[in-house]
Amino acid sequence: MPTTRIPRTSLWDCIGDSGTAVLEMLDRDDIRTLTLLSKSMRRDSEPYLYSNIEWKWTVDHTPPILSFLYVILRRPELAGHVRTVQLLGSDLHKAPSRGDRPPAIPISGKVDSEIVSAVVSSGLSFVDHWLSELQKGSMDAAVTLMLGRLHSLRKLVLDRNFTKSNVILGFLLRSIVRRESNTELSNFSHLETVTWNTILDNDISMIGVRTPDLLPLFLLPKMTSMSLCLDGPSIIEWPLETIRPSSITTLDLAYIREQALGDVLANMPNLQNLRWSWYYRPWTRHTDNTVLDLKVMAASLGQVRESLQQLMVFARCEQDGPEMPLLHITGHMEGLCEMLKLRRLEIPLPFLAGFSPASRAPLERIMPVNLHTLVITDNFYPYTVYDYEVGWEREQDEWELRDIKQLLTTWLRQHRSRCPDLHTIHLCLFQAAWEDVEDLEDTEPASLSIGVHWSLSGQ
Numbered sequence: 256m257p258t259t260r261i262p263r264t265s266l267w268d269c270i271g272d273s274g275t276a277v278l279e280m281l282d283r284d285d286i287r288t289l290t291l292l293s294k295s296m297r298r299d300s301e302p303y304l305y306s307n308i309e310w311k312w313t314v315d316h317t318p319p320i321l322s323f324l325y326v327i328l329r330r331p332e333l334a335g336h337v338r339t340v341q342l343l344g345s346d347l348h349k350a351p352s353r354g355d356r357p358p359a360i361p362i363s364g365k366v367d368s369e370i371v372s373a374v375v376s377s378g379l380s381f382v383d384h385w386l387s388e389l390q391k392g393s394m395d396a397a398v399t400l401m402l403g404r405l406h407s408l409r410k411l412v413l414d415r416n417f418t419k420s421n422v423i424l425g426f427l428l429r430s431i432v433r434r435e436s437n438t439e440l441s442n443f444s445h446l447e448t449v450t451w452n453t454i455l456d457n458d459i460s461m462i463g464v465r466t467p468d469l470l471p472l473f474l475l476p477k478m479t480s481m482s483l484c485l486d487g488p489s490i491i492e493w494p495l496e497t498i499r500p501s502s503i504t505t506l507d508l509a510y511i512r513e514q515a516l517g518d519v520l521a522n523m524p525n526l527q528n529l530r531w532s533w534y535y536r537p538w539t540r541h542t543d544n545t546v547l548d549l550k551v552m553a554a555s556l557g558q559v560r561e562s563l564q565q566l567m568v569f570a571r572c573e574q575d576g577p578e579m580p581l582l583h584i585t586g587h588m589e590g591l592c593e594m595l596k597l598r599r600l601e602i603p604l605p606f607l608a609g610f611s612p613a614s615r616a617p618l619e620r621i622m623p624v625n626l627h628t629l630v631i632t633d634n635f636y637p638y639t640v641y642d643y644e645v646g647w648e649r650e651q652d653e654w655e656l657r658d659i660k661q662l663l664t665t666w667l668r669q670h671r672s673r674c675p676d677l678h679t680i681h682l683c684l685f686q687a688a689w690e691d692v693e694d695l696e697d698t699e700p701a702s703l704s705i706g707v708h709w710s711l712s713g714q
Contacts, residue, residue: 339412406445429494610651
């Protein structure tokens, strides 16, 4: 009588879908252990093990990026599991300068033939330079090859240790949006979120950032959230003559000035949240303009007036002192009133009302009519310069708390009906003294009578 062979089934196979719940509760070390126990456990565990790659590059530790490259080149299906890459660390450049190269990855002998083949097969014009950088142990070259194999990548975080040099990665990004790369390399069609942290030296000069390397990120089809710095170009030159409307809804952008901001925002019809850091630095290209043109700024922000719901503007003048030139403000932000969807506005006081109470800013023609929350900061404070007209040093920001309160209460009493939904005004003032908090209480009854709550804090 023939015997019936019972198929061998592991305990893991028996629990079925419950295994997913188990894997979601385990840490990476436990999941890694499961991959060694049986084929079925490895099959189910590997998507969880490889979904999030998080490494930190420090003085004492170099991420195992070459080992990982060998793994995904030999088993490409593992690269398909990667959804998030976080490359962290910011301590390799204690005293950065533009001429310093990032530390090299230890490489013994020549680069492995599998890696060479993967680079050569891309058919890109910069292959020789790419291979040369790999042989030198360039982290940029290695990261570029790794990212180029991750076809399912959704989120990318590059910390400062990884962004000092990104020439090869920039070449790859430009080739992708120009459709010059072959099908073996990812086109980042699933990439949704990018955080690109940048090194700033002591006088806020950008280290390693090249705007042409980063602009292709804005053109990726699924991109929704970005945080990065651009190195202050006066104009934006896109890598394509014709670009499709961006899908970005959240943008954290630093360093560029008001004119170039408009070039970036012009292609963002879906932008809802914008955090923009404005910079001034003397004697540095594109950021040394001493004129802050509020009319141009309003026009640039007006590019997203149909969609923007939250706007946070920060200003930074890193250097001040008697040798610094005076800053000059021209125009007003009157275009803001056309941003009908804007609900929350956080902005430095000089951007609304200049450096002095004498400027008499027309707030009734500036404030967005559907605003709910207004946060006013004094990011420019302190900015001390030498005024040659009067012959001594002075602070450009002449506003005192009583002047700010007078400006706002006058505006509210006379034009409250223009902003019917406004319910909160918060003054976030670095220069505010503790006694100012008590002084603010004198204004509270008047503000409550017109339906607005005041608050005050130091930054």
